[in-house]
Amino acid sequence: MRQASDFSQMIVDGTRQDADQIAESLSRWYVPVDVVPLAGVPRLRLRAACGALPGIRFSRSEIVDGLRILPRVAFDAVGFVLPTSGRLEVSGTREPASAGPNEVLAVDGTGCQALCYSPDFRTRSIAIDRGVLARRLAALIDRPISREIEFAPRIGAQAIRYGALSTLLACVTDETFGKSLGHSPFTAARMPAVLIDFILETWPHTYSREFEREPPLIAPRYVKAAVDFIEAHPQAPAPATDIAGFAGVSLRALQYGFRRFVGLSITEYQRRVRLQRSRAKLLTSADSIEAVARRWGFSNAGRFSHHFKAAFGLFPSELTRD
Missing domain, CATH: 2.60.120.10 (Jelly Rolls)
Structure with missing residues (x-):
C-alpha cells in the first residue's frame, strides 16, 4: 500500500x-x-x-x-x-x-x-x-x-x-x-x-x-518475450536470430510480429531502446557524450548523434548544455 x-x-x-x-x-x-x-x-x-x-x-x-x-x-x-x-x-x-x-x-x-x-x-x-x-x-x-x-x-x-x-x-x-x-x-x-x-x-x-481502435491490437506472447529480452539486454544487442530462438519462433515470424505490433523492425527497436537509455544517462550524469554512446553500444559518436537527433529532435550536445 x-x-x-x-x-x-x-x-x-x-x-x-x-x-x-x-x-x-x-x-x-x-x-x-x-x-x-x-x-x-x-x-x-x-x-x-x-x-x-x-x-x-x-x-x-x-x-x-x-x-x-x-x-x-x-x-x-x-x-x-x-x-x-x-x-x-x-x-x-x-x-x-x-x-x-x-x-x-x-x-x-x-x-x-x-x-x-x-x-x-x-x-x-x-x-x-x-x-x-x-x-x-x-x-x-x-x-x-x-x-x-x-x-x-x-x-x-x-x-x-x-x-x-x-x-x-x-x-x-x-x-x-x-x-x-x-x-x-x-x-x-x-x-x-x-x-x-x-x-x-x-x-x-x-x-x-490508438485510443480509437476497437478492440486494440494485442501483441502475441512471443513478441512481448522478445521485447522484454531486448529491454533487459540493451548494451550488447543480440542477433535477431538469437532473439527469435529465445522467443521460440522463427526469425520470419518474429520480424512480422515486430512490424505489425511494434511498428519497427527488430534492429530499429533495439536502437530505440539504446537511445532511450542513452538519453536518460545524459540527463542524470556528467559523463561525456562519447562515453555514454560507447556504453550503449554506439561505436561512432557522429552516427550516435545522427540517430539521437532523428529520435528526439535535438542533438545530445543540446541536451547536455550548461
Whole structure:
C-alpha cells in the first residue's frame, strides 16, 4: 500500500523575494534554474501552491512581477500549462510557443531553454515525467512504445476537451485538495493514473489514434518475450536470430510480429531502446557524450548523434548544455 508520504507539497508565500531565493525554491521542486526579473525589479512577488505525486508535479501560481526562468539542466517531463491571466512565452523547444487565457500549452521540458512570464500572470499547471507517460501509454494500448510521444503544442477554449481539462487542473491545483491528498493515501495512490490517463486520452499526441481502435491490437506472447529480452539486454544487442530462438519462433515470424505490433523492425527497436537509455544517462550524469554512446553500444559518436537527433529532435550536445 502506498503511504501518505508519496504526496508532498510546497508553498511559496508571495512576499517579496530576490531572484536567487525564488530560483532556490524552484530548483528544489523541479530542476536547477536561474531566475531573471523582466524589468530589473530587485525583489519579486510570486505565490505558488505546489503538489507532487510519483512522476507528477502540479501547481497553482501567481507571478505579480514578470520574470524569466532559465533551466540549467534538461527537465525530462512534459508540462501542461493553463494561464488564467497574463501570458507565457516558451523558447528553445522545436517551435517557440506561447499561451494566454483560454489556452492550454504543452511544454516539452527536455528542449526548453527559457520560460518568460508576463507581469500579473496566473496559471494552473501539471508536469508529468516522460518515462511515466511512456510506461502508462504502453500499458493502455498494450504494446511497446516505438517512438517519442509528441503532444500538440496547445489547445484552445473552442476544443471540447478544454473545459474538462480546465476543471481538472482547477481541482488538483487547489490548496485544499493538496492538503486532503496528504491525509488520503489510497486516493493519492490512484491519482497519478487518473491524471495521466486523462491527459493521454484527451490531449492530441502521436498515439491518439490508438485510443480509437476497437478492440486494440494485442501483441502475441512471443513478441512481448522478445521485447522484454531486448529491454533487459540493451548494451550488447543480440542477433535477431538469437532473439527469435529465445522467443521460440522463427526469425520470419518474429520480424512480422515486430512490424505489425511494434511498428519497427527488430534492429530499429533495439536502437530505440539504446537511445532511450542513452538519453536518460545524459540527463542524470556528467559523463561525456562519447562515453555514454560507447556504453550503449554506439561505436561512432557522429552516427550516435545522427540517430539521437532523428529520435528526439535535438542533438545530445543540446541536451547536455550548461
